[in-house]
Amino acid sequence: MTALDEIKIGGLGASRRRVEDNRFIRGKGNYVDDIVLPGMLHMEILRSPVAHARIVSVDTSKAWAIPGVRLVLTGEMMAKRNLAWMPTLSYDTQAVLATDKVRFQGQEVACVIADDPYIAKDACEAIVVEYETLPVVVNPEQALAADAPLIRDDKENQHDNVVFDWEVGDAAGTDRAFAQADLVSKIDLHYPRSHPSPIECCGSIADFDRSTSKLTVYMTTQAPHIIRAAVSLVAELPEHMIRIVSPDIGGGFGNKVPVYPGYVMSILASILLERPVKWIEDKTGNLISTGFGRDVYLRGEMALRKDGRILGVRMHTVSDHGAFFADAQPSKFKIGLMHSAFAAYDIPAAHLLARGVYTNKAPGGVAYRCSFRVTEAMFFQERMVQAAADDLGMDQAEFRRVNFVRDDDFPHRTAFGFLTDSGQYGKCLDVGLEAIGYADFQERKKEAAARGRLLGIGISTMTEPLGAGNSREYDILGIKMFDSAELRVHMTGKALLRTGAKTQGQGHETTWAQIVAHELGLPAEDVVVEEGDTDTAPFGMGTYASRSTPVAGAAVAMVARKIRAKARKLAAHLLEVSEEDVEWELGRFYVRSAPNRGVTIQECAAAAYSNMPDGMEPGLENVAYYDPPNLTWPFACYIATVEVDPQTGVWDVLNFVAVDDCGVRINPMIVEGQIMGGLTEAYAMASMQFITYDAEGNCVGSNYMDYLLPTAWETPGFELHEVVTPCPHHPIGAKGIGECATVGGPAAFVNAVMDALKGFGVRNIDMPMLPDRVHEAITTGRDVSGHPPVRQDD
């Protein structure tokens, strides 16, 4: 007997077809809106139509008069219960229902609970609110003006619209680097506000049972245990009397991390009415009030030596946080991981100054498919790198290669203090250049130019920190960013695995079982995976920031190893040898001196329940909590070629090559699915997807007719390649992957379009590169800025 074939049992490296698909393709998923409880009522929210106004009066009498209305909640009623305001995940406060004034369009003003949602909507329309409008602030320049209206007049000691000032890096060292520079390159960008916009909106069903004092909440959350902790702390309910269930989630992308007012109102309504209360957000509510991403102004300078070496970098960011500082991010750094910029490059000195401001826009910055602010950091980095290469007159690939951290330089301390541990940056770049046909491209470009066509090529290379995190620097509400897994092996060798993560499409039910198969030799199909129920799952911090594989996935490997350690003792007992004489191969223990004498892992499992040695605790189950020693640092090289039509400003992607190094791939099929999905969101941001505001603070992008998402028709094809550099500290060598493409992808598209426009004297067009913006750049020869208030022609 020999070791099992790992691919055959669905272990590491198997492109195992997904277990969860069996229900999804039959329409048997169980999303929050599919859940129906006896006696359930329905909640709708009335939102502010204006961006900044004092509330003069709220008249709910007509709403109460509608048959079927059970409860109408206003800010005043919430305030009586001390629930009008709630703490945010960034140590600010946010209004649950407005009391004094509204601070952004779409802010929650009242809510109705009724027998069905149609009645609740009717009743919302019957509420009369009188507003006294105030001057509106829609960008940082307005927010920081001397005569700017004070948005957060509710806060003591808040006399302006500044949320924070923060800095990191070595200011003096960076000054010295600039003093020695042969050339200083500059760039000025706006990364527009965007919305993760999963197709399923947010929602909850709160069910308070007076007879048991237990509160059960079914909700669209990527982090059920954090919600339980937050509900316990905020509502002062005992933690063991709160059960958060996160059922199937129709996409998250960061949008479903924060605590939203709707959740809180449904909980309060259920407690007051002692009936289940369901809240299902509509698309406009989702787009105008829940966690957006980005909205950062980036200005930077790079000190360069003639030979192409980067000596230093200065970054200055101003981030627009909307009306409440409700960023959902776990780091101790005010501007998240913005200073992970340039981690792939060997740069002696760097300094970052960051300022955050309040505006009359929706709150709740989230890490939209990225570790917090990494997307902005890498976009800035790769746009800066391209500008510097252009200023030096150096080939953009060569400029990167000259400045990359070399393979033998790891571990490497970045100028901002992060520790990167592994990578083959040059190799990834080579694979990408070869695949895109870089050597011949300039020739193709010349030929095309002769025919009046504009071709461009854009590169984006980056390593990013994924998998928050180590507990020294990352926590939420003080809770350290570890994760967990609990494994029960039944007597027949079948198993149940539970983790503190929560899948939203990433395929945990499939891949976690593959890690168990790898560690224990149990066929993956014999392992059932459960997540999302705080009454049964071990405490974990949830799924976002590409942390599932780096943290919860590591916990799965570690708990399986604990199981294997006990199984080894059982094997020694069954084989009647000492434990030291037992060897392991996949699926089986054997006697070192007599390899034919062995027992399978399933036989060990049976023995754990039926034939354990004297003194051994029965059963075969365990739990592991994993605190990663560091973040994981995947690397990616994305290269796009585009053709721009100078007559219309329309640009098309000719080819796109992606080279991803995310270490060991658990399920290559799923990894590739993550990359293609991420690249599509990158393309979306580069080409069409943004949330902006007009001068009155109206959200432009409040529905899918204004907020454009690419369809199958526009989305280009992607050619994928891989390089594997295992993570040195992860138990199975894996790194995060879910967000690399969204993070690194946008700069490849923008750099390609800018490359095509090289002859026009244009340095920057802000995303999205809408045809009218590209056309304007071509015809005027000037940069095109995209910050709000929105222009009439966008």
Added chain:
Amino acid sequence: MTSLFEEVPRAEDDAVPVRTVSVTVNGERRTVKVEPRLLLAHMIRHGLKLTGTHTGCDTSNCGACTVLLDGRPVKSCTMLAVQADGHEVTTVEGLAGQSELHPVQEGFKDEHGLQCGFCTPGMMLTAKALLDENPDPTEDEVRWALSGNLCRCTGYQNIVKSVLWAARKQRAAAGETGAGE
């Protein structure tokens, strides 16, 4: 009438108009009383308890609510239930046969054409309608046919592959049974 939702029966209210709607859903004739303003998507989900049809955007852009009306894809969130009176409706629950999956369902699983699964029912029904009309589509024809259905997870590449997989499987099956394409 009863409420829009059976869980909360409401007293008859003369002020609320009622219409009787008869539809054949997945081959079964169903008759329900509805308010004239009730959307077809809500009748399917809440009245008929077929929750595989999802609602995403309320503006007929995302296509998560796509069902087949007499074989043609429609967005059930922007159609009134009363408009379906006398018609045949196919939802995702009606895709599979008694014992086996529809080739489109198999294709989506085999080619990893879904991640969160929320857009999947609408995608699969749109794909079925395409293949019923055009058993051998090109990649561009698939992309065009699916362009009324949004997906945020997959980037579409694997969805397109899934549909082409299903087309091949259907054609092979048709060839085996001697039926022409």
